[in-house]
Amino acid sequence: MIDVQSLTMTYRRRIQCGQRWGIPRYRWEMVHALHEVSFQCLPGTVTAYLGHNGAGKSTTIKALCGILRPTSGQVCVNGFVPSRREHDFLQSIGVMFGQRNQLMWELPLMDSLDVIRVQYGLNKGEFLDTLAELDSLFRFGEILHTPVRNLSLGQRMLGNLAATLLHRPRVLLLDEPTIGLDVESKASLRRVISAFRQKSCTILLATHDLQEAEMLADQILILDHGRLLFGGSIAEFRRLHRNSVVIQARLETPVSELDMADAELSQDGRIITIHTDPERVATRVAELLRMYRIRDLKIGETPLETLLREELKAFVSAD
Numbered sequence: 185m186i187d188v189q190s191l192t193m194t195y196r197r198r199i200q201c202g203q204r205w206g207i208p209r210y211r212w213e214m215v216h217a218l219h220e221v222s223f224q225c226l227p228g229t230v231t232a233y234l235g236h237n238g239a240g241k242s243t244t245i246k247a248l249c250g251i252l253r254p255t256s257g258q259v260c261v262n263g264f265v266p267s268r269r270e271h272d273f274l275q276s277i278g279v280m281f282g283q284r285n286q287l288m289w290e291l292p293l294m295d296s297l298d299v300i301r302v303q304y305g306l307n308k309g310e311f312l313d314t315l316a317e318l319d320s321l322f323r324f325g326e327i328l329h330t331p332v333r334n335l336s337l338g339q340r341m342l343g344n345l346a347a348t349l350l351h352r353p354r355v356l357l358l359d360e361p362t363i364g365l366d367v368e369s370k371a372s373l374r375r376v377i378s379a380f381r382q383k384s385c386t387i388l389l390a391t392h393d394l395q396e397a398e399m400l401a402d403q404i405l406i407l408d409h410g411r412l413l414f415g416g417s418i419a420e421f422r423r424l425h426r427n428s429v430v431i432q433a434r435l436e437t438p439v440s441e442l443d444m445a446d447a448e449l450s451q452d453g454r455i456i457t458i459h460t461d462p463e464r465v466a467t468r469v470a471e472l473l474r475m476y477r478i479r480d481l482k483i484g485e486t487p488l489e490t491l492l493r494e495e496l497k498a499f500v501s502a503d
């Protein structure tokens with residue numbers, strides 16, 4: 185269980201401001217990375233943490249695992265205050281930063297995992313049981329016996345994830361684990377996340393991948409410039425949005441321009457796209473049928489990515 189109340193994080197950054205007699209001069213600047221952020225993540229759920237670069241996702245994860253102490257506010261993970269870094273707390277969390285490697289470069293993956301086993305004080309039996317279970321999700325194959333330096337990016341991510349899961353954490357914090365990965369590695373990660381959710385693990389996944397969020401998340405948190413814009417389910421997010429339905433009409437004959445202000449026309453002039461409210465779908469379809477000769481019509485949900493882009497745009501203009 186993760187409970188965050190009014191979390192505020194401020195960094196001090198040193199900025200060079202000119203020189204004097206050839207010696208650089210500096211001043212300190214405050215960076216407000218998080219401002220009064222509050223949310224909860226429950227056991228057995230996946231929370232997708234979404235936001236642009238610099239929104240404050242990694243800072244939150246660092247506060248949750250105790251690397252950083254909050255400037256103000258409270259953070260509670262599994263009943264512990266993370267910044268105290270107590271032994272039982274550290275045994276109960278697993279953290280993975282997507283672009284960092286915690287494996288030993290020259291050793292086969294299996295040896296690295298064995299070192300981590302010793303660090304966490306796991307006996308050989310437990311270790312082999314967990315490894316067998318992870319193998320059914322990861323399908324390790326040869327990679328367990330390959331030196332880490334010879335693994336592909338995707339295989340290394342799986343190795344790092346295995347290292348994060350060996351001690352069976354109850355809270356899993358993943359910071360952009362799939363950045364730059366192929367489809368197969370992403371599918372493995374999804375299998376692992378679903379399996380750990382079933383075991384009542386609390387999972388927080390910072391990601392840029394909205395498809396991943398859509399597939400996995402019970403809850404989404406949308407962060408922008410250190411402020412939480414939305415916290416709730418994807419269905420709730422869609423309900424809040426005016427344009428949560430997309431209508432696409434393919435025309436019998438292409439047109440060069442449209443008589444509808446809020447519709448988009450594809451470059452070849454054949455497809456009209458309208459984003460609209462669920463209650464206005466029938467009216468809009470009737471309008472389309474009256475004005476154009478339609479070959480086929482598709483009605484679906486607006487992709488999360490489009491809604492999120494609109495949400496962030498609306499927030500910027502309201503600022």
Ligand SMILES: Nc1ncnc2c1ncn2[C@@H]1O[C@H](COP(=O)(O)OP(=O)(O)O)[C@@H](O)[C@H]1O
Nearest residue numbers: 195196197215217236237238239240241242243
């Ligand atoms: N060690 C640091 N010192 C100063 N500023 C930092 C530091 N780490 C992050 N920041 C700043 O805090 C803000 C949030 O960063 P971060 O949490 O890494 O965002 P995200 O993970 O969403 O991309 C950014 O403006 C970033 O430049």
Ligand SMILES: [Mg+2]
Nearest residue numbers: 241242243359
């Ligand atoms: Mg980050």
